[in-house]
Amino acid sequence: MNTDNAAARLAPPRRLDRERLMLGAIAVLVASLLLTASTYYVGLVAVVGVNAIVVMGLGFLMATGQISLGHAAFLGLGAYGSALLTARWGVPVLLAIPCATALCAVVGYVLARLTLQLKGHYLPLATLAYGMAISVCFVAAIELTGGASGLTGVKPLSVFGWVFDTRSTATLIWVVVALLLVGYRRIYRGRVGRVARALKSNGVMVSAFGVDVPATRTRIFVLSAALGGLAGALYACYMQFLSPSTFSLGASINLLIMAVLGGVVGPMGAILGAIFFTVIELSAQKLIANVLNLPGQVETMVFGVMLIVMLLKWPHGLLSWARLGEGGAGARDDARPVAVPVPASRMQAPVSLVAHNVTKKFGGLTALADVSVAIPGAAITGLIGPNGAGKSTLFNVLTQVYPATSGSVSFNGKPLPSTSQEVVRQGIARTFQHVQLVQDLDVLRNVLIGGYVNGRAGLLSSAFGRDRAEEARLMDEALAALRRVGLLELAGVKVSELPLGSQRMVEVARALMARPALLLLDEPAAGLRAPEKERLARLLQSLRDEDGMTVLIVEHDMELVMGCADYLFVLNFGKLLAQGTPAQIRSNPEVIDAYLGTDA
Numbered sequence: 001m002n003t004d005n006a007a008a009r010l011a012p013p014r015r016l017d018r019e020r021l022m023l024g025a026i027a028v029l030v031a032s033l034l035l036t037a038s039t040y041y042v043g044l045v046a047v048v049g050v051n052a053i054v055v056m057g058l059g060f061l062m063a064t065g066q067i068s069l070g071h072a073a074f075l076g077l078g079a080y081g082s083a084l085l086t087a088r089w090g091v092p093v094l095l096a097i098p099c100a101t102a103l104c105a106v107v108g109y110v111l112a113r114l115t116l117q118l119k120g121h122y123l124p125l126a127t128l129a130y131g132m133a134i135s136v137c138f139v140a141a142i143e144l145t146g147g148a149s150g151l152t153g154v155k156p157l158s159v160f161g162w163v164f165d166t167r168s169t170a171t172l173i174w175v176v177v178a179l180l181l182v183g184y185r186r187i188y189r190g191r192v193g194r195v196a197r198a199l200k201s202n203g204v205m206v207s208a209f210g211v212d213v214p215a216t217r218t219r220i221f222v223l224s225a226a227l228g229g230l231a232g233a234l235y236a237c238y239m240q241f242l243s244p245s246t247f248s249l250g251a252s253i254n255l256l257i258m259a260v261l262g263g264v265v266g267p268m269g270a271i272l273g274a275i276f277f278t279v280i281e282l283s284a285q286k287l288i289a290n291v292l293n294l295p296g297q298v299e300t301m302v303f304g305v306m307l308i309v310m311l312l313k314w315p316h317g318l319l320s321w322a323r324l325g326e327g328g329a330g331a332r333d334d335a336r337p338v339a340v341p342v343p344a345s346r347m348q349a350p351v352s353l354v355a356h357n358v359t360k361k362f363g364g365l366t367a368l369a370d371v372s373v374a375i376p377g378a379a380i381t382g383l384i385g386p387n388g389a390g391k392s393t394l395f396n397v398l399t400q401v402y403p404a405t406s407g408s409v410s411f412n413g414k415p416l417p418s419t420s421q422e423v424v425r426q427g428i429a430r431t432f433q434h435v436q437l438v439q440d441l442d443v444l445r446n447v448l449i450g451g452y453v454n455g456r457a458g459l460l461s462s463a464f465g466r467d468r469a470e471e472a473r474l475m476d477e478a479l480a481a482l483r484r485v486g487l488l489e490l491a492g493v494k495v496s497e498l499p500l501g502s503q504r505m506v507e508v509a510r511a512l513m514a515r516p517a518l519l520l521l522d523e524p525a526a527g528l529r530a531p532e533k534e535r536l537a538r539l540l541q542s543l544r545d546e547d548g549m550t551v552l553i554v555e556h557d558m559e560l561v562m563g564c565a566d567y568l569f570v571l572n573f574g575k576l577l578a579q580g581t582p583a584q585i586r587s588n589p590e591v592i593d594a595y596l597g598t599d600a
């Protein structure tokens with residue numbers, strides 16, 4: 001296998017160097033401030049670190065299409081939680097920090113379960129509501145928190161009698177930032193991270209590749225809440241004094257601004273965002289107070305204007321300005337491909353898919369009316385018919401994207417599972433008529449999404465690097481799938497840069513990654529040139545003959561379908577018009593009348 005060459009092509013050295021350079025610069029800056037600067041600046045560095053921790057979780061949340069307008073509440077819960085545990089109940093600080101983190105994870109879980117069912121604008125509003133509610137509690141619970149005047153006497157971190165001073169606490173905070181950066185870089189590139197990036201725009205697709213979307217969203221939210229708690233607990237030991245205004249709505253908005261300012265396509269954005277936010281804020285202060293001698297209110301305005309300018313100039317944040325993504329292309333630096341056999345089809349015996357009297361109505365429109373089809377196993381079956389006939393709807397019913405209004409579908413003698421994420425686990429993978437790729441990920445990583453069902457790694461095992469063997473195996477499979485569809489050379493290219501025809505072939509490779517027994521292709525040849533169509537026909541034949549795969553293909557190119565299909569179904573106005581071998585269909589007067597015309 002020439003995967004080594006391919007993998008080498010995937011990681012453009014320039015981009016990596018750029019990222020290393022940036023990281024090095026930040027490390028030197030932070031280290032020198034921590035070692036030499038005055039307590040005031042060390043304080044700033046500590047706060048920037050605390051913010052970076054929260055924003056890393058928040059940024060990943062945002063990368064997956066969720067938003068939290070109340071994240072400072074978790075910071076506050078972590079801070080008050082650990083402070084009270086140590087000050088009131090005598091818990092050692094070292095133990096209080098994980099307790100506060102866990103508390104926020106639990107609260108985050110409950111809030112996620114309550115709010116994630118909300119749709120549209122209601123979800124951000126709900127996050128706003130808990131942000132406000134929790135921060136009000138810090139003021140209202142005077143007995144516990146000291147109310148608006150704050151909580152004093154918070155204990156610093158001490159380990160075996162050695163008390164952390166300001167500088168060492170700030171250093172510890174940055175050690176945590178560095179560890180989280182490593183963990184989050186792995187998460188972004190790992191199994192869940194890949195699909196998480198698609199949750200934002202391609203929810204239907206990720207479900208069809210085995211992702212439990214609500215559970216995944218919940219986990220990501222819980223992780224971000226836990227990080228808020230961790231940051232808060234560290235903040236408490238650093239400050240040793242807590243004021244509720246630190247965790248107000250304004251603070252939540254600032255965290256959001258840091259996330260957007262830095263960019264959410266990678267964890268570095270959180271660090272850049274937190275640093276630049278503070279730099280802009282400070283320079284606005286200096287400019288207004290010292291240079292221009294203007295009153296303090298103007299400072300907020302200048303700060304706002306500076307932010308707007310930066311966001312207009314770099315809408316994807318400083319990461320896009322620095323041209324940094326998640327660090328390299330799809331290939332993980334530490335995931336070296338190992339030789340694994342090309343994945344065989346999941347099923348040895350030919351599959352059978354039978355739809356019985358399936359009807360699908362959209363309101364008053366009947367897209368499918370009493371359609372019964374039996375798809376022969378280990379064969380290529382064509383599904384043809386004019387636009388609007390119901391072909392894609394049948395695909396959607398067969399993959400549980402939509403439940404059938406009535407009728408039943410059985411797969412290998414058993415009823416079809418009720419959710420699309422279970423359907424793919426049974427061995428049915430598909431492509432989409434309207435291409436569903438994550439446009440800002442490269443080809444390889446889009447293909448890897450298809451392997452989600454064949455992996456196990458979760459967020460944490462990715463973060464701790466426990467997914468290396470699995471990633472290497474998936475990577476090899478993805479490269480093999482790409483080679484099979486003839487796109488190996490393009491593995492490292494961003495999908496948005498490919499012509500539509502090639503994007504469709506990326507979808508085919510992604511479907512192969514799920515190791516399907518039954519492959520459903522919805523107009524795969526649209527946009528392909530003649531030699532590419534020939535290649536597709538050869539691929540379908542080899543999937544049938546060598547892998548024993550069952551293929552169901554919707555296609556308008558009659559030469560292609562008639563040339564490679566063993567059997568055909570014809571849909572018209574939601575009804576099954578005819579079925580038979582290509583020769584039978586070609587000479588069927590009803591089909592000629594409705595679809596083929598006389599020149600076919």
Ligand code: ADP
Pocket residue numbers: 362365366367385386387388389390391392393394
């Ligand atoms: P084909 O793939 O054969 O071109 P479709 O299955 O996409 O046809 O569409 C069949 C009919 O169902 C069309 O009239 C289409 O407008 C309608 N339809 C498909 N999906 C939906 C939907 N999600 N909501 C409402 N109508 C739909």
Ligand code: MG
Pocket residue numbers: 391392393433
């Ligand atoms: Mg269609």
